[in-house]
Amino acid sequence: MSGDLVFYGFAALAVLAGFVVVFARNVVHAGFALMFTLIGVAGLYALLGADFLAVTQTVVYIGGILVLVLFAVMMTRIPRQEHSRRGLDRMVPAGVFAIGLFALLYKVITGTAWPVSDPGEAIPTTKAIGIELLTNYVFPFEFTSLVLLVAMIGAAILIRERRPEPPAPVAEVAAVDGDPDLGVSE
Amino acid sequence: MTVGLPHFLTVGALLFSLGIFAMMTRRNAVALLMGVELILNGANVNFVAVSRYVDHGVDGHLMALFVIALAAAEAAVGLAIVLAMFRNFGTVHVDTVNRLKG
Numbered sequence: 139m140s141g142d143l144v145f146y147g148f149a150a151l152a153v154l155a156g157f158v159v160v161f162a163r164n165v166v167h168a169g170f171a172l173m174f175t176l177i178g179v180a181g182l183y184a185l186l187g188a189d190f191l192a193v194t195q196t197v198v199y200i201g202g203i204l205v206l207v208l209f210a211v212m213m214t215r216i217p218r219q220e221h222s223r224r225g226l227d228r229m230v231p232a233g234v235f236a237i238g239l240f241a242l243l244y245k246v247i248t249g250t251a252w253p254v255s256d257p258g259e260a261i262p263t264t265k266a267i268g269i270e271l272l273t274n275y276v277f278p279f280e281f282t283s284l285v286l287l288v289a290m291i292g293a294a295i296l297i298r299e300r301r302p303e304p305p306a307p308v309a310e311v312a313a314v315d316g317d318p319d320l321g322v323s324e
Numbered sequence: 325m326t327v328g329l330p331h332f333l334t335v336g337a338l339l340f341s342l343g344i345f346a347m348m349t350r351r352n353a354v355a356l357l358m359g360v361e362l363i364l365n366g367a368n369v370n371f372v373a374v375s376r377y378v379d380h381g382v383d384g385h386l387m388a389l390f391v392i393a394l395a396a397a398e399a400a401v402g403l404a405i406v407l408a409m410f411r412n413f414g415t416v417h418v419d420t421v422n423r424l425k426g
Contacts (some may be wrong), residue, residue: 140349142326142327142329145327145331146327147341149331149335152335152339152365153335153338153342155337156338156339156342156343156362157341157342159346159358159359159362160342160345160346160349160359160362161423165352165354165355165403168355168358169354169358172361172362175339175362176361176365179339179369182332182335183369183370183372183388185333186374186375188374188375188376188383188385190389191372191385191388191389191392194389194392195392198392198395198396199361199392199395200394202396202399203361203395203396203399206399206400206403207354207357207358207361207399207403209403210403210406210407211354213405213407213410214407214410214416227411228348228349229349231348232345232348232349232416233345235344235345235348236342236345236348237340237341238391239340239344240337240338240340240341241335243340243341244334246339247330247333247334247337248330251379251390252377253378254328254329254377254378255377255378257376257377257380258380259371260376262425263382263385266382267382267385267386267389270383270386270406272381275386278349278390282390282393283392284392284394285393285397286393286397288397289397289398289400289401290400292401292404293400293401293403293404296401296402296404296405296407296408297355297404297407301325305392312406319352320357323345
């Protein structure tokens with residue numbers, strides 16, 4: 139029974155923080171709420187016996203992706219446009235669509251007779267995952283490393299500093315600023 | 325009612341719907357990427373829950389691992405695009421970057 143309480147705790151943490159991610163006007167608040175969502179999901183993984191995945195979620199998502207997101211928020215901050223306005227014209231159709239989507243999914247989830255069997259005791263999964271990754275899943279495993287390499291190179295190319303061409307407008311400005319006497323004498 | 329597979333799937337569906345809602349309403353490109361992360365997490369919860377209650381193996385765990393790896397790649401490229409967008413347009417609002425609009 140205590141497992142149920144733990145489930146409801148982590149699920150509430152993930153979903154409530156998810157609401158903050160969606161509705162927070164300040165992007166920094168949304169980013170920090172995303173951290174609590176990720177922690178809640180990691181707790182759900184641990185509850186499901188996926189110990190390796192819970193740790194991976196914590197390390198990769200919270201330690202990597204979230205820091206990246208917060209850096210991006212920091213580097214693209216525009217004080218004047220900090221609060222992005224969202225009109226009702228967009229909220230209403232999106233809300234209707236999202237609620238309808240959830241209602242449909244919930245109906246399917248509760249209406250389906252899942253072939254559930256007793257999961258038994260949770261055993262450590264790290265060894266099984268390692269064996270699977272190097273036998274049955276070796277091609278997707280290697281391919282993922284290739285994808286990560288390509289993404290890394292692509293990101294570096296996308297954000298590299300481009301040398302601007304010869305500064306024609308700068309010279310113009312310098313000419314105007316350069317002789318203040320001209321303006322005074324006239 | 326004791327916690328079972330439908331409970332976990334409901335949490336996954338909730339996270340998925342929230343992510344869809346965020347992607348439909350947000351203007352800030354970084355917040356859009358946060359919506360994508362919510363969607364991927366919702367899908368991952370489903371993978372792991374079904375792996376635990378139906379399959380009893382680690383196939384679902386491996387699928388979730390690949391999703392996490394691809395999410396990392398997606399975040400790197402997506403945030404690089406956001407930074408390039410900010411440098412070229414001075415904004416991160418996706419509806420103001422419409423130079424290709426006829």
